[in-house]
Amino acid sequence: EYHHDIHHKEYVDNGNNLLKGTGWENKTLEEIILGTYDAKSIAQNGIFNNISQLWNHNQFWEMMGTSGKNIPSHVESRIKDSFGSVEKFKEESCAAGDGQFGSGWCWLVLDTDGCLKITNADNGVNPLCFNQVALLGCDVLEHSYYFDFRNKRPVYLANFLEKLVNWENVAERLGSK
Numbered sequence: 001e002y003h004h005d006i007h008h009k010e011y012v013d014n015g016n017n018l019l020k021g022t023g024w025e026n027k028t029l030e031e032i033i034l035g036t037y038d039a040k041s042i043a044q045n046g047i048f049n050n051i052s053q054l055w056n057h058n059q060f061w062e063m064m065g066t067s068g069k070n071i072p073s074h075v076e077s078r079i080k081d082s083f084g085s086v087e088k089f090k091e092e093s094c095a096a097g098d099g100q101f102g103s104g105w106c107w108l109v110l111d112t113d114g115c116l117k118i119t120n121a122d123n124g125v126n127p128l129c130f131n132q133v134a135l136l137g138c139d140v141l142e143h144s145y146y147f148d149f150r151n152k153r154p155v156y157l158a159n160f161l162e163k164l165v166n167w168e169n170v171a172e173r174l175g176s177k
């Protein structure tokens with residue numbers, strides 16, 4: 001609730017304020033993200049940062065659920081093909097999230113070459129920026145784990161991957177791709 005009602009809401013409020021009078025007001029979140037992403041000026045890019053974080057958090061809540069270890073078989077086989085095993089996938093995802101210096105996200109994406117990949121990115125930068133499909137994402141901003149896990153980001157990541165993934169949602173995102 002704290003993460004959703006305080007931190008996510010901040011991106012919504014900031015984004016709405018920053019968009020006023022820019023011509024982006026009636027565009028979709030995806031259009032704004034793609035239209036304002038510029039890797040070189042990201043630190044000064046308030047619209048991109050707030051709208052992309054808004055979008056990222058929208059995905060994050062959908063990606064959370066109670067399906068636990070029940071991974072749909074076609075998702076599981078794609079994960080095994082790409083990473084060797086589900087356990088290896090979890091290890092690599094934890095390493096990507098833990099290795100993200102400062103704020104950001106780690107992602108499981110469907111890349112443009114049709115392969116599943118694990119990525120991590122600074123702040124609000126997300127798979128849309130690289131024409132990838134976001135299958136699963138985990139917020140590694142400190143605000144997402146400090147209350148429950150203090151500074152233990154790897155424990156938070158392992159807990160998320162073990163207990164909080166909505167694998168049905170991952171399956172929907174992957175579809176028959």
Ligand code: FE2
Nearest residue numbers: 007139141144
């Ligand atoms: Fe967050």
